[in-house]
Every structure is written in C-alpha cells, then in structure tokens.
Amino acid sequence: MVYTILSDRARGAALKDTLDAHSFPKGTVTSWRNPNFWQYRNLPDRLAKMPDYPLFRDRLNVLARSLGFTTKDLPQPCAGRRAMDAHALKAMLQTLVDLGVRRGATRGQNAGALGTVARRTGHKESTIAGWLSVVDGALKKPAAAVARLAGYADVQNDLQQLFRDLGDVQTADSLPVSGEGAIQQMTAALLADALRAIPAEGKVQLWKIGPAVGVGASCLALHIVPADGSLRDVGAVQRLPGYGQNREALAAALAARGLHTQAGALPLPLVDAEQFLAVLRDDLDRIVAAMNALRGNPTMSPRDAAIESNLHPETFTAVIGEGGIVRERAAVHALLTHLEGYLRVGIEKQLDRLHAASLGEPVSAVAESAMKTMTLPPRGKMPAKVLIVRSTSEDSEARRANRLEKVFANNPEQISEPRSYEADRARQMLRWQSTLLKARFPDSKEIQSYYHAPAKTLVVSSNLNVMNTQLANQLGRGNLSEMAEALARSDTPLAGRERRHVEKLRAALRIGSANMLPGTPGEVLDKMMSNGGLQVSDRKFTHRGETVDLHAERRIKHHVQDNFSAAVDPQLLGGTMRPCGTCAEDLGFDDTRHRGPFWLSRVAQARIDTPGVIERNVERAIGTRVTRTREGKITIDYDTDSDSDVDEAVQRLKKSAVPRSE
Structure with a gap:
C-alpha cells in the first residue's frame, strides 16, 4: 500500500487520484504523502516493522529519497519481530488443534492455550489474540484478511482443513480461492458480484455479502451505499482493476436494481x-x-x-x-x-x-523508403535489436556466425572502418578513458565519457546505478594515471583494442599536456591527470514507478541539463560503444551522425517512443552503423577503432611517452 501511494506521488498524481484509484483510507494516504510526517511520526521505523517490508525496501528507498521524504537509506527490516504470514497462521491453528480446541468451547476452557501457542510459534500473544480466539479457534478477522497474508496460495487447503478440524466449517468454506498476492484489492469483477448478490427486496447487508464474494464489508462500503445498493461514486469505479472487461456486467447489475441512470453514466474504460x-x-x-x-x-x-x-x-x-x-x-x-x-x-x-x-480517405501508409528494419533475436543475456538497412539487404539465419557480414555486404556505406583521429583528439582521449574505466569495471556494460568545455568538467557514466556508485567512490580516491599503471602491471586479460586504448591513454597521461601534439586539447588531458572537475552521473531514474538503468549517454544528457542547463555536444562524447538509435534520438543527433542498433529492452526504450523513432529513421534513410575491426570482423559491440595503422601521430605520441631509461 505504501509503495502504491509513493509511486502515485512520484508521478505527480493528486491525492484525489490515489483515493479514486485505490480503496485506501484517506487519512492513511494523507499521512504517507506528507514529508513532515516522515520525520515527526517516524514513518521509516513504522515501515520497517511491516511484514512485507523486505520485499519492497529497495524500491521504497528509491521513491522516498527521490521525493525528498528522507535523505538517509531506509532502515533494515526489524529483526526482532516475526512477520505474520499464512504459514504462521497455519502453525497457530495446528497448535490449537493439537491442544484439543474445538468450536463451541466456553470461556475458562483451554486455559494457558495462548501462552502455549506463543511459545511454539514464536509470535507475540497480542498478535495471536488479534487473529484467533484461543478459546474455540474462531477467526477474529475477515476471511479476506487471511487471503491477503503472504504465502496464502501455498497453504490455502491446509488452512481450510485446520478450520474444519476446529469445527469452524463456515470459516473454512468462506476462505477465498486466491489471495492474489500479498495485497488483495477491490476489482470490478468483485464489485459486480457484490451488486448481483444484493437481494431484490429488503435491507442491503454488506456484512453478509462481503464474505460471500470474498471482500470485507468495510471495503464494499467504500463503493456501495448500504441504504439502496447504489454506487457511491460512478466515476471512481473506472480505475478498478478489470473495469474494461466488467463494465457491461456492472451496467447490467445496476440496471437489474433499477439504477438505470448510474448504469448509463458508467465511464469508458481507461x-x-x-x-x-x-x-x-x-x-x-x-x-x-x-x-x-x-x-x-x-x-x-x-x-x-x-x-x-x-x-x-x-x-x-x-x-x-x-x-x-x-x-x-x-x-x-x-x-x-x-x-x-x-x-x-x-x-x-x-x-x-x-x-x-x-472521412473515406484510404489509410495512409508509412512513406516508402530505400531502407527497412531487420530484427535480430535475443542472444543469451543480450536483448533483441533492430537494424535499419537497405531494403535490398538479405538475411540468412542459417549461418549465425557471420550473419552481420552477410547483412552489411549490401550496406558498405554503413560500415565504419579504422580511421585516423588526428583532427579529433579530444574525443579520441575520451574514448580511451571510457575503455580504461570499462576494463577497470568490467560489469558496467558500457562506459561513456563527456567533456563539458564551458565548465571544464569531465562527466562519466555507466549503464548501471550500482556501477555508477562504484565509479563515484573509486574516481574520488584514485586518478586515471594510477588506474592505467595498475592495469598495465596486472594480469587482467585485455583484448587487442582494449590494450591499445589503455596503453595510449597511459602514455598520454605520462607525458602531460605540455608535450601534447598540435591539435590536441591539453585541458582535457589536464582534467584526466588531476582527476579534477570529474563528475559521475549517479542520478537514479524511474519509469512507470520502477527504477530503470538508463543508458550512459542519456544519463550524461540529464546530468549536463541538470547541472549546466546545456545540451550535450556529440563531438565531445566518447564511449566504448556508439550511442544506440534510442540514445541518438534523446540526445538530438542530426541525421548524419552515426548511431547503433535499437535495443528492444525495457530500459533502452524507457521514456522514448522507440517504434516511432524507428519509423522516422526508416523514412529518412538513417541507417544502423557497424564497425569493421582491424581483424576484419563486423561487429556492433563497440565503436570504430580509435586509430588506423596510418595514424603516425599517435605512434609518435606512444614512442615519446617512454623515457630512454626504461
């Protein structure tokens, strides 16, 4: 419930929206939405005592901090209290059965049973007494409350049998078939069942109807007026789960009771x-x-x-x-x-x-283009991806080993060859830095480095929240020179490209900006050497109430916007991979700038209409770029090699970095 309330608050929903969408008490919603209450009513500690808190702690932590309700991590789950769940209730009932408790027993019988149940189950006497009468095993809460307990589906049949063993057949029969997880809520289907269960004549008795349909009477009272069986708020039912599928059933149930105005006023499904x-x-x-x-x-x-x-x-x-x-x-x-x-x-x-x-016009088709899309299926942990290639491109899945070579044989202009970076030294060094950090943090998936020239600031990001936290900690303690030297001395296996990039950055860092070649921006190297002005984009992002690991380029875009009110200059962005099609769109790349494939993962497509971007790129003939490595392999795993064999300037730089004494 708290997670739902905070999620609504994070996406800007008003108090009324949350109350309309969920059957939560107004006072409860108001309290959890109030940042002052988090401090004065010690709400974090109250959260830590809730039974399902361990399942939601990480997500609640992100929400509470992003909303400014707390500046500290939420507390760990309380270790001193055992969570009440369906398995615990089963143990309590089994103990009562073992003690010979039976329905119909009178007060004074089964003396000491409460203490025995507490000792055997490890739960407080007050908890047990809140759920069961140890005199005769009667359930003190609605049957729907049992269904809301975690693990209910696992032991539902056992609970029914135990209630029968206690002689409480009515409770056994009233237990719902499914608790639908830890939190059960009103649905449109249940509301329709409740309306149909109201007798044609006589008083509306919600306390009788509730158990029959598996919902507490208090929950029904939030939607049904006991006086006449009408709906309290016709508009509120629109947000009930399953409303679209049950709208007609609700209308029919209302019409059957003569409530034709309400039946006709039911809103359309969302x-x-x-x-x-x-x-x-x-x-x-x-x-x-x-x-x-x-x-x-x-x-x-x-x-x-x-x-x-x-x-x-x-x-x-x-x-x-x-x-x-x-x-x-x-x-x-x-x-x-x-x-x-x-x-x-x-x-x-x-x-x-x-x-x-x-109006009778033919459905307009997508404009014809010389390009088409080609979807490559998932491979291991790699999600599916979409390539934009010439419409004449052929694809044979029979030989997956050289599939990209076959596809791009028809798209030679979309292959990036090894080239000289003599006129692009800043981006070259940024890509060296990204490679070095990727080698140092191999679990980061992707590293991007950006130099914001007006503020003389380096911004670094990976694709993962957890890795950005590590980057922030490590880059604050040791500079890139130390990392490069440590990698050179270590046994860490590096591929040819990674080894070249690390060695070249190491060489540049050792000779310093005073000896940089013409055309090389010494200030970028100065920042790398001093580790000064370096920032890690460690902001957390959410999409539809869930935390998402945005791609590194998009994180850098938000960081530059938030801190410098500026846009990213693509010429000063360099990573281990070229930006994907979605990142290129978010960063505002022009049609001529190279971009990689579109990754069809949830995080890659978050906050972007990826199908729409793909459609526009096809119409504009913006193709997917791939790389031909020095070894002649076609790959999308990284951007073009930083230099070609003809880049003599870099060779001179490398030689000049090694003192004769070595």
Missing part, C-alpha cells in the same frame, strides 16, 4: 497510452474496418465490434463511439493513462490517419 499507441500503429486497418462495420450495424456496441474484429477493446472504445463515430481528441486523451510527452507525437500522428480514414 487504457494505457503506450499500449494505445502500439495498437493504433499495428492494427489501424482493422480499426477502420471495425469502425465501418459499426456504422453499418448501429445496434452493435463498440466493444462487441472490437471483440468480433479481434481488436484490443479498450483501445477501440477509446477512439470509436456508438454508431462508429470517431471521438473528439480531448475525450480520447482523457481516457489515456501514463500519457507522457514522448508518446504524444506518435499518438497524434495515428489519430490523424484514423480521422482521414473516417
């Missing part, structure tokens, strides 16, 4: 904006066909038309109304959740196409 855009892109032809079928059969409902056409119902009903009418843009936007700015361009483009089709 739909996730990202999913909405994906459906519009992939199924626009079928949406138009279903829209036309609806116009030809006005008695059909939009949802039925969607189901008949095998379309996502919530997406279709969000854009198409009764009679096949296309809804107004504002009405469509109001039905979309997580409507972030990066999705709006793509959504508007697809809605424009749909609007044109609704």
Whole structure:
C-alpha cells in the first residue's frame, strides 16, 4: 500500500487520484504523502516493522529519497519481530488443534492455550489474540484478511482443513480461492458480484455479502451505499482493476436494481497510452474496418465490434463511439493513462490517419523508403535489436556466425572502418578513458565519457546505478594515471583494442599536456591527470514507478541539463560503444551522425517512443552503423577503432611517452 501511494506521488498524481484509484483510507494516504510526517511520526521505523517490508525496501528507498521524504537509506527490516504470514497462521491453528480446541468451547476452557501457542510459534500473544480466539479457534478477522497474508496460495487447503478440524466449517468454506498476492484489492469483477448478490427486496447487508464474494464489508462500503445498493461514486469505479472487461456486467447489475441512470453514466474504460499507441500503429486497418462495420450495424456496441474484429477493446472504445463515430481528441486523451510527452507525437500522428480514414480517405501508409528494419533475436543475456538497412539487404539465419557480414555486404556505406583521429583528439582521449574505466569495471556494460568545455568538467557514466556508485567512490580516491599503471602491471586479460586504448591513454597521461601534439586539447588531458572537475552521473531514474538503468549517454544528457542547463555536444562524447538509435534520438543527433542498433529492452526504450523513432529513421534513410575491426570482423559491440595503422601521430605520441631509461 505504501509503495502504491509513493509511486502515485512520484508521478505527480493528486491525492484525489490515489483515493479514486485505490480503496485506501484517506487519512492513511494523507499521512504517507506528507514529508513532515516522515520525520515527526517516524514513518521509516513504522515501515520497517511491516511484514512485507523486505520485499519492497529497495524500491521504497528509491521513491522516498527521490521525493525528498528522507535523505538517509531506509532502515533494515526489524529483526526482532516475526512477520505474520499464512504459514504462521497455519502453525497457530495446528497448535490449537493439537491442544484439543474445538468450536463451541466456553470461556475458562483451554486455559494457558495462548501462552502455549506463543511459545511454539514464536509470535507475540497480542498478535495471536488479534487473529484467533484461543478459546474455540474462531477467526477474529475477515476471511479476506487471511487471503491477503503472504504465502496464502501455498497453504490455502491446509488452512481450510485446520478450520474444519476446529469445527469452524463456515470459516473454512468462506476462505477465498486466491489471495492474489500479498495485497488483495477491490476489482470490478468483485464489485459486480457484490451488486448481483444484493437481494431484490429488503435491507442491503454488506456484512453478509462481503464474505460471500470474498471482500470485507468495510471495503464494499467504500463503493456501495448500504441504504439502496447504489454506487457511491460512478466515476471512481473506472480505475478498478478489470473495469474494461466488467463494465457491461456492472451496467447490467445496476440496471437489474433499477439504477438505470448510474448504469448509463458508467465511464469508458481507461487504457494505457503506450499500449494505445502500439495498437493504433499495428492494427489501424482493422480499426477502420471495425469502425465501418459499426456504422453499418448501429445496434452493435463498440466493444462487441472490437471483440468480433479481434481488436484490443479498450483501445477501440477509446477512439470509436456508438454508431462508429470517431471521438473528439480531448475525450480520447482523457481516457489515456501514463500519457507522457514522448508518446504524444506518435499518438497524434495515428489519430490523424484514423480521422482521414473516417472521412473515406484510404489509410495512409508509412512513406516508402530505400531502407527497412531487420530484427535480430535475443542472444543469451543480450536483448533483441533492430537494424535499419537497405531494403535490398538479405538475411540468412542459417549461418549465425557471420550473419552481420552477410547483412552489411549490401550496406558498405554503413560500415565504419579504422580511421585516423588526428583532427579529433579530444574525443579520441575520451574514448580511451571510457575503455580504461570499462576494463577497470568490467560489469558496467558500457562506459561513456563527456567533456563539458564551458565548465571544464569531465562527466562519466555507466549503464548501471550500482556501477555508477562504484565509479563515484573509486574516481574520488584514485586518478586515471594510477588506474592505467595498475592495469598495465596486472594480469587482467585485455583484448587487442582494449590494450591499445589503455596503453595510449597511459602514455598520454605520462607525458602531460605540455608535450601534447598540435591539435590536441591539453585541458582535457589536464582534467584526466588531476582527476579534477570529474563528475559521475549517479542520478537514479524511474519509469512507470520502477527504477530503470538508463543508458550512459542519456544519463550524461540529464546530468549536463541538470547541472549546466546545456545540451550535450556529440563531438565531445566518447564511449566504448556508439550511442544506440534510442540514445541518438534523446540526445538530438542530426541525421548524419552515426548511431547503433535499437535495443528492444525495457530500459533502452524507457521514456522514448522507440517504434516511432524507428519509423522516422526508416523514412529518412538513417541507417544502423557497424564497425569493421582491424581483424576484419563486423561487429556492433563497440565503436570504430580509435586509430588506423596510418595514424603516425599517435605512434609518435606512444614512442615519446617512454623515457630512454626504461
């Protein structure tokens, strides 16, 4: 519950939004959203005592710090208290059965049972007494509360049998089939069941209806008015889980009770904006066909038309109304959740196409291009990736060993060959630095280095939060010269490219900027030598309430924006790999600048409409770049080698770095 409240707060949701979306008490939500209460009511310590706190601690830690509720890490879970879960309840019940406790026993019988249960189970007497009567084994909490206990699904049958052994058949039969995890909440399906369970005549008794449908009466009372069985807030049910699939069932249940006004006022289902855009892109032809079928059969409902056409119902009903009418843009936007700015361009483009089709114009296709996409499947821990290549490119999966060579045989202009960096020394050294740090921190996946010239500051980042923390600690204690010397003396195996980069940076650091070759920016080397002005982009990022490990280039972009209110200059960004297609888009690369493939992982696509970017790159013929190594291999694993064999300037630099005495 606390995680949900903080997640809503982090994404800017108002108090009312959280209350409408969840069946949480207003006072509880208000308390956890208030930063002052975290200090004065000692909320972190209260969190540490909650049974499922160990499962959520890391995520809560990120949220609480990002919201400014605390500047310290949340406390470790309390070791002195055993968490109450379904297995603990089973142990308590088993102990009562062993003691001969039976339903119908009178006060005074089973004296001392409470202490015995406490000793055998290791739980406090107050905890046990809060759940069970040790006199006759009666359950003191609603059956739904049992289903909310962690591990309920594992021991549900055992709990039912133990209650029967205690003679409490009613409780055994009322236990829900599934607790749906540690937290059970009201759903649209349960609400529909509850409405149908209300008798046609007589008083609405929620305390009887609740156990029948597996929901506590207090939870039902948040949605149903006991006086007449109507809904307290018709609009609030829109955010209940499963509302889209059960909207008609709710309407039917309300109509059956004569509540036709409420039935007609039920709002349309909400739909996730990202999913909405994906459906519009992939199924626009079928949406138009279903829209036309609806116009030809006005008695059909939009949802039925969607189901008949095998379309996502919530997406279709969000854009198409009764009679096949296309809804107004504002009405469509109001039905979309997580409507972030990066999705709006793509959504508007697809809605424009749909609007044109609704007027009888043919569905506009994606503009033809000389390029096409080619998707390579996942390989081990590497996610799938999309290449943009010539439309005439061939791909044979039969020989995976030289698959890239075959694909790019038709795309020679997209192959980066080894080249001289004589006119690009700053970026060359930044890439040497990235290689050195990648060799020192091999688990970082990727390292990028950037020099922000106006502030004379080096910015470094990896792809991983945990590695950036290590980078910040290590770079604060030892400079690059020490790392380079240590790597040279160590037995760390380095590939040919990595060895060359480390040795060249080591040589440059040893001779110093005073002896730099013409055209080499000495101030960059000075910063590397002194370790001064070096910053690590260690900000944490979230996407849809979850922490994501953004790619290093995007982290550097945010760091430069946050600290210097400036954009990244691509000429002063150098890493072990070239920026992927998504990073290139986020950094605002022009069409001529090289970019790698599009990685189809969650973290790579976070906060970016990657399918839309791919579509635009295909239209503009912006291809995927690959590298030909000195050994002649085609790879996407890193950027072009820093120098070619004809780069005599670097060879002279390397020679000049070694004193004759050595």
